[in-house]
Amino acid sequence: MPLLQIRGLTHYFGGLRAVHNFNLDLEPGELVGIIGPNGAGKTTVFNLITGVYRPTAGEILFNGHSLVGKRPDQIIAMGIARTFQTIRLFKDLSVLDNVRIAHFAQTSYGVMDALFRLPRYRREEAEIRERAMELLDLMGLADQANWVASSLPYGLQRRLEIARALATEPRLLLLDEPAAGMNPGEITELMDLIQWIRRQFNLTIILIEHQMRVVMGICERIKVMDFGETIAEGTPTEVQNNPRVIEAYLGEEAIV
Amino acid sequence: MKERRSVVDNALRPVRALYVAAVRPIQEAYNALPASVRRWTMPAVLLLGFLLSLAAPSLINLYWQQVLIYVGINIILAASLNLINGYMGEFSVGHAGFMAVGAYVASIMTVWVFPRMGLKEAVPYLFPLALTIGGLAAGLTGLVVAIPSFRTRGDYLAIVTLAWNMIVKSVLENLDVVGGPRGFMGMQKLTNLPWVFVWVVVTIYLLRNLIYSNLGRGILSIREDEIASSLVSVDTRRVKIVAFVISSFFAGVAGGLFAHIIQFIDPRTFSILKSTDVLVMVYLGGIGSLGGSILGASIYTILMELLRPLQVWRWVVGPLLLVLLMIFRPRGIMGLREWGFLIPKEERPAFVDALREQVRQKREPAAVPAGASE
Numbered sequence: 001m002p003l004l005q006i007r008g009l010t011h012y013f014g015g016l017r018a019v020h021n022f023n024l025d026l027e028p029g030e031l032v033g034i035i036g037p038n039g040a041g042k043t044t045v046f047n048l049i050t051g052v053y054r055p056t057a058g059e060i061l062f063n064g065h066s067l068v069g070k071r072p073d074q075i076i077a078m079g080i081a082r083t084f085q086t087i088r089l090f091k092d093l094s095v096l097d098n099v100r101i102a103h104f105a106q107t108s109y110g111v112m113d114a115l116f117r118l119p120r121y122r123r124e125e126a127e128i129r130e131r132a133m134e135l136l137d138l139m140g141l142a143d144q145a146n147w148v149a150s151s152l153p154y155g156l157q158r159r160l161e162i163a164r165a166l167a168t169e170p171r172l173l174l175l176d177e178p179a180a181g182m183n184p185g186e187i188t189e190l191m192d193l194i195q196w197i198r199r200q201f202n203l204t205i206i207l208i209e210h211q212m213r214v215v216m217g218i219c220e221r222i223k224v225m226d227f228g229e230t231i232a233e234g235t236p237t238e239v240q241n242n243p244r245v246i247e248a249y250l251g252e253e254a255i256v
Numbered sequence: 257m258k259e260r261r262s263v264v265d266n267a268l269r270p271v272r273a274l275y276v277a278a279v280r281p282i283q284e285a286y287n288a289l290p291a292s293v294r295r296w297t298m299p300a301v302l303l304l305g306f307l308l309s310l311a312a313p314s315l316i317n318l319y320w321q322q323v324l325i326y327v328g329i330n331i332i333l334a335a336s337l338n339l340i341n342g343y344m345g346e347f348s349v350g351h352a353g354f355m356a357v358g359a360y361v362a363s364i365m366t367v368w369v370f371p372r373m374g375l376k377e378a379v380p381y382l383f384p385l386a387l388t389i390g391g392l393a394a395g396l397t398g399l400v401v402a403i404p405s406f407r408t409r410g411d412y413l414a415i416v417t418l419a420w421n422m423i424v425k426s427v428l429e430n431l432d433v434v435g436g437p438r439g440f441m442g443m444q445k446l447t448n449l450p451w452v453f454v455w456v457v458v459t460i461y462l463l464r465n466l467i468y469s470n471l472g473r474g475i476l477s478i479r480e481d482e483i484a485s486s487l488v489s490v491d492t493r494r495v496k497i498v499a500f501v502i503s504s505f506f507a508g509v510a511g512g513l514f515a516h517i518i519q520f521i522d523p524r525t526f527s528i529l530k531s532t533d534v535l536v537m538v539y540l541g542g543i544g545s546l547g548g549s550i551l552g553a554s555i556y557t558i559l560m561e562l563l564r565p566l567q568v569w570r571w572v573v574g575p576l577l578l579v580l581l582m583i584f585r586p587r588g589i590m591g592l593r594e595w596g597f598l599i600p601k602e603e604r605p606a607f608v609d610a611l612r613e614q615v616r617q618k619r620e621p622a623a624v625p626a627g628a629s630e
Binding site: 050072077089096100109111114115128133145164165 | 462470471472473474477480483488490491492493498602609611612615616
């Protein structure tokens with residue numbers, strides 16, 4: 001059974017058609033890329049999956065359960081996590097806190113346990129602290145655990161955002177332009193990182209990206225969007241040679 | 257990112273230098289003490305504080321005892337409002353409304369309910385219960401206010417709480433049972449310095465516990481970025497409602513304490529001006545800081561006492577101070593910083609460093625690819 005099934009997903013902003021009839025079947029373990037020019041509706045698809053917007057029409061099934069109408073926090077708790085096109089860390093909080101916050105849904109102690117520091121609070125807090133630190137260590141961020149998030153260099157902020165997403169223990173990870181603003185060296189590192197977390201955490205990934213190098217390098221399957229429509233789909237080579245894609249988006253870049 | 261240095265920052269620089277020069281050596285000497293000794297510092301200081309509050313009648317005159325009681329009540333008000341305005345980053349302006357509910361309900365308890373239950377003699381002992389019931393009533397009204405105002409995002413909370421403050425005042429004015437505009441009296445003078453001391457300590461302790469918990473981190477993340485917060489699994493609506501109820505509870509407790517020191521409450525006491533006072537204390541002391549609230553409430557309360565000769569003009573000081581703060585130092589004196597002793601041991605940088613080493617020792621080596629670790 002596919003992990004994620006999207007059928008006829010359509011979204012309007014007033015009269016503007018942002019996404020039209022978007023379909024996707026995602027098998028567990030796949031890494032699918034979504035590309036397309038600015039304003040093609042890629043991020044909107046992510047916002048629809050994670051419940052930030054409610055679709056005008058269409059169905060989204062995750063593991064057989066419908067996501068339409070659910071709140072973002074409920075959807076995240078079901079096992080979907082995402083990062084953002086522009087970094088959205090909790091920038092005045094510490095690196096460790098950024099990751100710990102993402103354990104919110106996995107915590108079961110109540111307000112009274114917290115107010116009076118009851119054993120359940122102590123036990124779960126100790127667990128969260130340790131798990132968060134382990135994750136930071138895995139992601140190479142442990143040395144900066146006490147730092148305020150905004151004081152991290154850009155590349156590490158990107159990585160912290162991925163770490164924070166992983167802390168929610170997702171099965172499906174949505175990465176929204178993770179390579180934006182990175183130099184070629186950082187991009188190589190990022191590609192290694194994505195491949196590695198995919199194996200390490202057993203993830204299924206959807207990747208939105210403008211950097212052709214990343215998309216063509218690590219995605220097994222690519223969907224191309226333009227003006228809300230899906231104009232092509234296939235392996236990197238197929239997509240690269242598709243005349244509609246070359247015309248609509250890749251243009252001269254494909255020739256290079 | 258560094259805050260722009262303002263006139264106020266520059267003016268405060270010598271004060272800060274003096275503070276550092278005076279405090280640093282003491283801090284260092286203290287930190288050199290063995291941990292087994294340091295463990296007992298907090299209990300010892302609290303005990304000493306409590307004993308001093310018991311001995312206060314023979315140490316200072318009635319006037320200053322009263323001022324200190326107001327300082328304590330205002331600390332409770334400021335710290336609880338800080339939870340919403342500072343830690344959560346919402347803007348509530350009707351704290352006096354919740355205070356009023358607590359004041360009236362606690363007073364009704366000690367004046368009517370307990371005596372009619374044949375517990376007239378026991379009223380002084382039942383005072384904490386009366387305060388708690390007052391707090392619960394305030395918390396309940398907090399829930400009623402929170403549920404509709406947090407259905408939407410944005411600045412609605414300010415408008416709703418402003419309206420709420422006015423509603424409470426007019427309801428009380430038109431409720432003849434509790435005296436209407438003539439006010440409510442008959443309370444014994446049950447609030448004294450030891451009680452206030454205990455309630456301040458309890459409030460700060462509980463709020464601190466809350467802040468350094470899952471819920472507290474949820475509250476902080478809402479201030480930082482509400483969308484991102486919900487997208488890392490924080491149930492933002494529930495967090496906001498719970499925070500608001502807890503904040504109102506403590507406002508209610510403060511109201512009960514207040515009613516039993518002045519022994520006469522009327523609806524005008526809990527006008528928007530009272531709420532403004534609390535706002536000034538929060539923003540003066542510093543948002544997102546319990547230490548800041550303690551500082552802000554103390555400075556502002558004592559300042560207002562010292563400014564008594566100004567008479568009516570005194571009331572210009574609060575709002576004016578609020579405007580100036582917003583322009584020159586929007587985060588207040590302690591903004592987003594905390595006094596070390598108010599931070600639980602497990603949250604301090606040294607503990608985190610130790611945890612990192614512990615985690616590293618447990619980990620099987622070479623888990624990270626070359627690209628993923630620097």
